[in-house]
Amino acid sequence: MSLSIETLPPVRGTLTPNRPMDTLSWLRVGGPAEMLFQPADLQDLQDFLTALDPAVPVFPIGVCSNLIIRDGGLDGVVVRFGRGFNGIEVLDNSRIRAGVGALDAHVARKAAQAGIDLAFLRTIPGAIGGAAKMNAGCYGTYMADVFIEAEAITRSGQRITLKPADMGFAYRSTALPDGMILTSVTLQGNAGEAEAIEQKMTEALAKREATQPTKERSCGSTFRNPAGYSSTGQADDTHELKAWKVIDDAGMRGASIGGAQMSEMHSNFLINKGGASAADLENLGELVRKRVSENSGITLVWEIMRVGKPAAQ
DSSP: OOOOGGGSOOOSSEEEEEEESTTTSTTSOOOEEEEEEEOSSHHHHHHHHHHSOTTSOEEEESSOTTEEEOTTBEEEEEEEOOGGGOOEEEOSSSEEEEETTSBHHHHHHHHHHTTEEOGGGGGOOSBHHHHHHTTOEETTEEHHHHEEEEEEEOTTSOEEEEOHHHHTOBTTBOOOOTTOEEEEEEEEOEEOOHHHHHHHHHHHHHHHHHHSOTTSEEEEESBOOSSOOOTTOTTTTTOSOOHHHHHHHTTOTTOEETTEEEOSSOTTEEEEOSSOOHHHHHHHHHHHHHHHHHHHSOOOOBOSEEESBOOOO
């Protein structure tokens, strides 16, 4: 089915056919979205989904900070969340509600100003919707630890509320069904002094600068740490077996294909050094998985999502 603005439900937001995704992607790669929809607000999104042909695939994105969009692009409608979905509201002295388009760092800062400790979010790239969907975390705290509920819209346009049990939180993942679109997330953090929380975030940023290639184009950790974890990942920073270590042991630190490279600074960071295609990035990742498997018998699991179609041959 070929999509056009004329064949889709009317919207108050913006519909853009064949929109290249590389300029919207954190890694600056990706072919075109068949149709990019930027809804004006929640009602616009709900009306659109309610009227949309159920056969048309729908894929929501934020800032694509954990996503490789393949060079052939994405079929169907890609929903991108902008100003109508980036509000942040302090509910009380421990809870905050954020639209899915709100950046993790902005939520952490707004929470800190209100004396709510969500400091772990400060160093996580991307937006709250993706963080909730992927159960993002660092330094021993995960979204599952602070999640209260989320508002969502089903593929058919029904608004629902999701509780922790509905999310199916696991290590670096959830069990949300395809087509389910989060629209806002409510989080609860420990109460604290604003200055102390700010200092905690400053220290975390300094640690990240010292150990990760923050100036490069990357999606953070490329592969999950090996072995099992609890749903909240409390062992994340104490477990002996790290993805970077098995990558190093396989001799893949600094390895490259085209413009893609495993960072010299942190070998579990896949970076676009400039001019990489999505295929370069994905092929390098697969080569790392192959070499690690050959060297240690460990099968690394992608943490970065890969979506869309390869480029036509």
